[in-house]
Amino acid sequence: xxxxxxxxxxxxxxxxxxxxxxxxxxxxxxxxxxxxxxxxxxxxxxxxxxxxxxxxxxxxxxxxxxxxxxxxxxxxxxxxxxxxxxxxxxxxxxxxxxxxxxxxxxxxxxxxxxxxxxxxxxxxxxxxxxxxxxxxxxxxxxxxxxxxxxxxxxxxxxxxxxxxxxxxxxxxxxxxxxxxxxxxxxxxxxxxxxxxxxxxxxxxxxxxxxxxxxxxxxxxxxxxxxxxxxxxxxxxxxxxxxxxxxxxxxxxxxxxxxxxxxxxxxxxxxxxxxxxxxxxxxxxxxxxxxxxxxxxxxxxxxxxxxxxxxxxxxxxxxxxxxxxxxxxxxxxxxxxxxxxxxxxxxxxxxxxxxxxxxxxxxxxxxxxxxxxxxxxxxxxxxxxxxxxxxxxxxxxxxxxxxxxxxxxxxxxxxxxxxxxxxxxxxxxxxxxxxxxxxxxxxxxxxxxxxxxxxxxxxxxxxxxxxxxxxxxxxxxxx
Numbered sequence: 001x002x003x004x005x006x007x008x009x010x011x012x013x014x015x016x017x018x019x020x021x022x023x024x025x026x027x028x029x030x031x032x033x034x035x036x037x038x039x040x041x042x043x044x045x046x047x048x049x050x051x052x053x054x055x056x057x058x059x060x061x062x063x064x065x066x067x068x069x070x071x072x073x074x075x076x077x078x079x080x081x082x083x084x085x086x087x088x089x090x091x092x093x094x095x096x097x098x099x100x101x102x103x104x105x106x107x108x109x110x111x112x113x114x115x116x117x118x119x120x121x122x123x124x125x126x127x128x129x130x131x132x133x134x135x136x137x138x139x140x141x142x143x144x145x146x147x148x149x150x151x152x153x154x155x156x157x158x159x160x161x162x163x164x165x166x167x168x169x170x171x172x173x174x175x176x177x178x179x180x181x182x183x184x185x186x187x188x189x190x191x192x193x194x195x196x197x198x199x200x201x202x203x204x205x206x207x208x209x210x211x212x213x214x215x216x217x218x219x220x221x222x223x224x225x226x227x228x229x230x231x232x233x234x235x236x237x238x239x240x241x242x243x244x245x246x247x248x249x250x251x252x253x254x255x256x257x258x259x260x261x262x263x264x265x266x267x268x269x270x271x272x273x274x275x276x277x278x279x280x281x282x283x284x285x286x287x288x289x290x291x292x293x294x295x296x297x298x299x300x301x302x303x304x305x306x307x308x309x310x311x312x313x314x315x316x317x318x319x320x321x322x323x324x325x326x327x328x329x330x331x332x333x334x335x336x337x338x339x340x341x342x343x344x345x346x347x348x349x350x351x352x353x354x355x356x357x358x359x360x361x362x363x364x365x366x367x368x369x370x371x372x373x374x375x376x377x378x379x380x381x382x383x384x385x386x387x388x389x390x391x392x393x394x395x396x397x398x399x400x401x402x403x404x405x406x407x408x409x410x411x412x413x414x415x416x417x418x419x420x421x422x423x424x425x426x427x428x429x430x431x432x433x434x435x436x437x438x439x440x441x442x443x444x445x446x447x448x449x450x451x452x453x454x455x456x457x458x459x460x461x462x463x464x465x466x467x468x469x470x471x472x473x474x475x476x477x478x
Contacts, residue, residue, distance in 0.1 A: 009031055013057075047080070191204070218276055240286060
């Protein structure tokens with residue numbers, strides 16, 4: 001009988017004292033097979049044995065840049081999780097590590113619960129990969145708590161998968177989590193996933209900040225006592241009370257008024273709040289997750305957002321990439337939304353033509369995943385013959401392209417066009433040929449899609465292509 005493989009954790013740190021402390025901590029936490037190395041240059045040779053299931057790598061090593069070790073490990077062992085460790089919390093360093101493929105970024109021992117949780121999660125995913133329980137997208141399959149939490153997040157994109165791994169590792173942290181991303185990237189879905197992954201027994205309670213003045217915000221979040229204002233005929237608990245033992249999700253946090261920012265800061269720092277009209281404070285244990293599509297750092301520079309609140313909110317920062325930066329997920333998302341809409345509309349799963357994916361890859365999706373979802377649902381309402389047609393998508397892409405062009409011109413001098421800054425204009429023939437070449441490039445040679453992008457018929461494009469080819473041959477013969 002083949003002996004069961006035991007997980008081995010490799011800890012790399014050129015500081016012998018720190019290395020020994022981390023090793024003892026892992027042993028005390030019950031992690032077997034801990035191997036210590038103070039020579040980062042030997043990491044590749046150790047990993048070549050194939051016995052390591054997880055690497056803990058110190059970020060600050062004078063003898064060799066840790067990010068180089070990370071990149072080499074990810075290149076030679078793409079399925080091996082690497083946790084970057086540091087003495088201090090550095091958001092920019094964390095983001096850079098995650099961007100380069102780290103499983104997580106964790107403090108060494110200033111937050112031992114966090115480090116232990118990250119190690120357990122990494123080992124769990126490593127074991128699932130070894131026995132084939134992880135599907136194409138790298139997300140655990142049915143049977144694990146992570147499955148239901150991440151069921152709505154469809155991806156094979158490595159950057160997005162890094163974001164999910166990071167969200168998994170910080171989900172149980174008592175510190176605030178800030179989710180940032182453009183509109184439609186799935187910030188609410190991510191907040192729900194974080195709540196489910198945390199294992200908290202209480203509910204997820206959401207509040208959209210947009211349009212709320214300070215009084216409405218305070219009453220909604222903190223509640224009020226009877227007589228606090230004219231219509232307050234009885235005591236009413238706020239959303240923070242309902243979220244006790246669970247998660248409070250504040251969406252559009254960038255819209256929070258200055259006065260409300262002070263109250264939220266007090267809640268985060270002291271875990272205390274005052275219902276309207278109350279003399280005595282109440283306490284809360286609810287985790288706080290916030291989200292925004294605004295640049296909060298820029299807002300702090302103008303004074304629109306408090307710097308101290310910003311730093312507290314982004315203790316853990318989850319950055320969602322826009323759809324245009326993960327176009328490899330388009331086939332998966334298209335299939336997912338097609339099946340989802342088919343079930344809700346009481347129809348069979350449609351067939352998806354390959355040309356549709358090519359068409360969608362030519363579009364920037366300013367509305368991101370939410371825009372794609374609405375496109376698919378609209379196309380399903382026009383479904384004919386069981387095949388998801390291109391016409392509905394074409395109309396929306398052309399409208400979206402037009403809107404984008406108009407927005408590009410916003411702020412330009414009256415009457416200005418995108419060509420206003422050009423010193424010399426091309427001839428109409430030159431411009432036409434360049435446009436055709438670009439359309440053919442974006443459509444990967446598909447004339448039907450290229451014609452749609454140019455707003456002409458396929459036959460007209462075919463004639464122009466033939467004319468251009470004839471002109472090129474005549475030029476060569478001269």
